[in-house]
Amino acid sequence: MTEYKSIKGFTVQSIAGDTSPVNEGQVYYNTTSNTLKLTKLVYGTGAWSSGGSLNTGRYMGGGSGTQTAALMAGGGPGTPANSEEYNGTSWSEGNDLNAGGQGFSMTGTQTATIGAGGFRPGITVNSEAYDGTSWTEVNNLNLARYAMGAFGISTSAIVAGGANPTTSPERRAETESWNGTSWSEVADLNQVKHSLGRAGLTGTAGLVMGGSLPPYANSTEVWDGSSWTEVNNMNTARETLTGNGTSTLALATGGSAGPGIVALNESWNGTSWTEVADLGTARYNIQGSTFNSGNTAAVVFGGLPAPANTATEEWNVPATVSNVTVDVD
Numbered sequence: 001m002t003e004y005k006s007i008k009g010f011t012v013q014s015i016a017g018d019t020s021p022v023n024e025g026q027v028y029y030n031t032t033s034n035t036l037k038l039t040k041l042v043y044g045t046g047a048w049s050s051g052g053s054l055n056t057g058r059y060m061g062g063g064s065g066t067q068t069a070a071l072m073a074g075g076g077p078g079t080p081a082n083s084e085e086y087n088g089t090s091w092s093e094g095n096d097l098n099a100g101g102q103g104f105s106m107t108g109t110q111t112a113t114i115g116a117g118g119f120r121p122g123i124t125v126n127s128e129a130y131d132g133t134s135w136t137e138v139n140n141l142n143l144a145r146y147a148m149g150a151f152g153i154s155t156s157a158i159v160a161g162g163a164n165p166t167t168s169p170e171r172r173a174e175t176e177s178w179n180g181t182s183w184s185e186v187a188d189l190n191q192v193k194h195s196l197g198r199a200g201l202t203g204t205a206g207l208v209m210g211g212s213l214p215p216y217a218n219s220t221e222v223w224d225g226s227s228w229t230e231v232n233n234m235n236t237a238r239e240t241l242t243g244n245g246t247s248t249l250a251l252a253t254g255g256s257a258g259p260g261i262v263a264l265n266e267s268w269n270g271t272s273w274t275e276v277a278d279l280g281t282a283r284y285n286i287q288g289s290t291f292n293s294g295n296t297a298a299v300v301f302g303g304l305p306a307p308a309n310t311a312t313e314e315w316n317v318p319a320t321v322s323n324v325t326v327d328v329d
Contacts, residue, residue, distance in 0.1 A: 012029050013029070015028050015030060016032050017030060017032050023039060023321065025040075035325045040321070042322045044317060044319065046315055046316060046317035047315075047316065048278075048280050048313045048314065049316070050314075051312035051313060051314045052086070052089050053310040053312060054072065054091050054302060055084055055091055056080065056082050056084070056308075057302065058075030058076060058077075058080065058082065058309075059284075059302055059309065060074075060104075060147070061073060061074045061076075061102070062074050062113075062115045062150075062287065063290065064107050065110040065113070066289050066291050067088065067292060067298055067299040067314055068088030069111075070288075070299050071106070071110045072084050072086075072091075072287055072301060072302060073104060073106060073115060074102065074118060075102055075287070075302065079100045080100045081096035083095060083097060083135065086110075086301070091312070095135060098135055099137075101120035103147040104118035105117050105146075105147070106290075107152050107153070107200075108130075108153050108290075111130075111132030112132070114127065114128075114129050114153075115128050115150075116141050116148070116159055116178075117144070117145050117146050117148055117159065117162060118146045123145060123164045123166060124146075125142070125143070138181075139181065141176055145174075146162055146194070147162050147194040149243075150198055150290075151200030151201075151203075151207075151290060152201070152206065154180065156178070156179065157177070158176070158177055158178070158223060160189050160198075160208055161193050162174075171194050171213070173188040173189040173190070173193075175187055175189060175223075177203055179203075187227045189208070189228050191217060191219055194211060194212050194239075195239040195240045196211030197211075197241040197243030197253075199245040199251070199268075205246070205247045206222075207220060207223065207243075207247050208221050209234055209241075209250075210234060210239055210241050210252060216237035216239050216256075218234040218236060218238070219233055222247055231271075233273070234273045235273055236266070236275075238256060240255050240256050240284040240285045240286070241253060241254050241255030242286045244288050244289055244292055244295070245292055245295045248269070249269065249293075250295055251266070251268070251295045252264075252266045253265045253298070253315075254279055254286040255286070260282075261283060262282055263281065263282035263283075264279075265278055269295075283303035284304055285303050285304050286303035287300065288300035296316070296317035297315060297317070298315040300312070301313075
């Protein structure tokens with residue numbers, strides 16, 4: 001058995017009481033209570049708060065980035081090419097898309113994003129990459145569609161599902177993988193649907209949730225780099241929602257469902273969904289960050305009902321470092 005000393009270079013410290021100050025990752029022995037202790041992050045209850053407003057209210061645009069460095073591009077009404085950057089406090093106008101459109105699906109960071117599809121007004125296969133300054137047209141999708149679920153980075157990404165009213169069926173299950181240069185068709189979703197949420201930091205690990213079947217889906221599918229697996233459903237079926245996080249720690253936020261527009265927010269722990277605090281304002285066709293490392297921080301923006309929303313909301317789960325007793329029995 002590997003000893004703690006061989007890993008850390010010293011024996012476990014003994015203290016008459018709990019350590020103070022508390023620093024994450026400490027292991028020590030409390031001689032007063034005769035217990036082995038460690039210090040770890042303990043998460044509280046998450047909540048939404050207002051952020052800076054978009055300069056232009058939009059819906060069905062693309063969203064990417066993180067809570068403090070987000071990006072929105074495209075969207076309606078009409079087919080604007082607007083692109084805006086968020087710094088955690090306010091939005092600023094950036095260089096426009098080469099071809100604006102609604103239902104544009106994006107993923108990546110604020111300085112390295114890939115976006116594809118949409119209608120402008122025709123359904124398109126166009127793809128564009130953003131380098132933090134400008135958008136560049138890159139190789140096209142194999143299948144024209146809009147409202148796909150997109151996750152990953154600018155050199156390794158997935159788009160899945162979507163719709164094209166000119167094809168039969170209109171709703172699609174196709175998945176395409178981006179390698180930084182071109183798109184390749186890979187394994188289809190188990191369900192055909194569009195307007196779905198998504199989460200994932202690479203093109204080899206992510207998930208999609210909800211969407212339009214019709215009427216509304218509560219299904220969740222996980223991508224492992226080669227195939228999709230159906231896992232536990234969301235608590236509420238809905239479409240036109242946004243997602244954020246990883247394949248094991250994610251959020252599904254907003255959208256439209258049977259009762260109408262919803263403010264619902266659900267948290268995914270890799271196994272099941274739990275309802276957590278709702279958005280301050282119910283909305284659908286909403287956009288959001290995708291590249292946060294879990295379900296403790298996110299930002300969402302834009303959406304409907306009319307007029308097109310400019311509101312930004314930030315999700316935070318407070319965390320404190322606490323002393324925890326280790327069960328050694």
